[in-house]
Amino acid sequence: MIFFFYLFAALAVIGGLGVVVYKNPVTSAFSLIVSFLGLAALFIQLDAYLVGILQILVYAGAIMVLFIFIIMLLDIDREENKRFSGENIFGGALVGIGFLALVTVVLLKSGVGFEQALPELTELGGKGNSDVHHIGRLLFSKYWFPIQMVGVLLLVATVGVVVLSRKQLK
Amino acid sequence: MDSALTLQHFLYVSGALFAIGLAGVLIRRNIIVIFMCLEMMLSAANLSLVAFSRYGAESGLPDYDAQVMLFFIITVAAAEVAVGLAIIVALFRTKETTDVTQIDEMKF
Numbered sequence: 385m386i387f388f389f390y391l392f393a394a395l396a397v398i399g400g401l402g403v404v405v406y407k408n409p410v411t412s413a414f415s416l417i418v419s420f421l422g423l424a425a426l427f428i429q430l431d432a433y434l435v436g437i438l439q440i441l442v443y444a445g446a447i448m449v450l451f452i453f454i455i456m457l458l459d460i461d462r463e464e465n466k467r468f469s470g471e472n473i474f475g476g477a478l479v480g481i482g483f484l485a486l487v488t489v490v491l492l493k494s495g496v497g498f499e500q501a502l503p504e505l506t507e508l509g510g511k512g513n514s515d516v517h518h519i520g521r522l523l524f525s526k527y528w529f530p531i532q533m534v535g536v537l538l539l540v541a542t543v544g545v546v547v548l549s550r551k552q553l554k
Numbered sequence: 555m556d557s558a559l560t561l562q563h564f565l566y567v568s569g570a571l572f573a574i575g576l577a578g579v580l581i582r583r584n585i586i587v588i589f590m591c592l593e594m595m596l597s598a599a600n601l602s603l604v605a606f607s608r609y610g611a612e613s614g615l616p617d618y619d620a621q622v623m624l625f626f627i628i629t630v631a632a633a634e635v636a637v638g639l640a641i642i643v644a645l646f647r648t649k650e651t652t653d654v655t656q657i658d659e660m661k662f
Contacts, residue, residue, distance in 0.1 A: 389559055393567045400571050400594055403587065404578035412587050416594060419571070423597055426567065429559075430608040431616060435600075435624050442628050443597065447635045454639045455586055458646050472581055480577030487569030491562055498565060501558035506614035518618045519625065527622055534629050541633035548640035 389429060395422030409455045413448060420444045431505055434516050564605035571598035585645070585652045589638055596631055600624055 399419025403412045420443045427436035491498050508515065523531055571594060578591035607620030642652065649657060 386559055389563060393563070396567060397570050397574070400574040403590055403594060404574060404581060409584055409587055412590060416590050419594060420597065423571070423601060426564065426601060427604055430564065430604050432604045432608065432621055432624075435604060435621055435628075438625070438628055439597070439600075442632055443593070447593065447632060450635060450639055451586065451590060454643065458586075458643070458652060460584065460586065460652055476577040476579075476581035479580055480573040483576055484569055484573040487565070487573070491565055491569075498562045499560050501560055502608055503611045504614065505611060505616065508615060515616070515618070515621070518615065519621055522618055522622045523625070526619075530626060534626055537630065537633055541637050545636050545640040548637070548644050 385429075389426070392422045392425035392429070395419070396426065397422075409460050410452065413452050413455060416451075417444050417448050420448070430502075431508060432515065434519055561605055561609040565602055568598045568602040568605065571595070571601070583653050583655055585642055585654050585657075586639075588654065589635075589642070593631065593635065596627070600627060603627075 396419050399415045399417075399422060402415030403419065406412050406415060420439060424436045424439040424444070427433075427439055575591040575595035575598060578594070579588050582588050582591065603620050603624055607617045607624075610617040610620075645657065646652060651657070
């Protein structure tokens with residue numbers, strides 16, 4: 385169990401590093417897909433099956449295809465070496481490492497109980513008791529209004545994309 | 555290897571991914587790669603949300619309110635990516651570049 389955690393956590397983190405390190409945007413995009421697959425596996429390990437599948441379908445499937453499509457449409461070349469100046473890398477790495485140090489300090493010193501084992505899920509599983517059932521029931525009862533609003537948001541986004549990407553009429 | 559999985563494990567991975575994304579936003583100069591790093595930071599935040607949902611399990615079930623919230627976050631992220639990439643295409647059409655150092659009209 386914990387072996388698979390380390391495997392997929394390494395996959396997610398190494399994929400994430402690849403996004404930043406590789407100069408070719410297409411390679412970066414494929415690294416991000418690897419990272420998202422590792423992340424989806426971590427979701428599934430947290431017993432969030434629906435969310436894990438959504439991560440693969442929506443992120444690795446739809447969103448990354450859109451990214452790669454746009455990269456190839458715009459025909460972007462590799463970034464030149466000179467564009468990665470030393471101070472840039474230093475500053476970025478400093479902020480990243482600083483943030484990671486902050487997270488580590490908070491997790492070690494907080495005393496909230498982050499180091500306790502995850503509780504057992506005794507009720508989950510069986511017919512009519514999957515997480516899809518629970519989430520679906522919540523979506524169409526307690527969260528009926530937000531889901532309507534999300535529908536409106538998607539409509540607005542679709543119209544907005546059409547307006548943004550058409551050629552300007554002179 | 556005998557220790558059980560804890561909330562801490564997932565929060566470290568989430569923090570590491572967020573830090574990598576943050577560093578990427580600062581280091582990279584290609585606006586599309588910056589956008590990808592932003593998506594990575596969003597997913598890292600999602601991971602800690604799911605981890606807390608699993609950790610806050612009551613009476614043998616995870617906190618499903620968090621997972622419903624994640625459903626909404628993923629939907630909004632999809633809409634955001636569509637609009638953001640449309641803006642990038644419009645920007646490329648007028649500027650002929652995706653290099654953020656070339657786009658500095660609003661720089662103070």
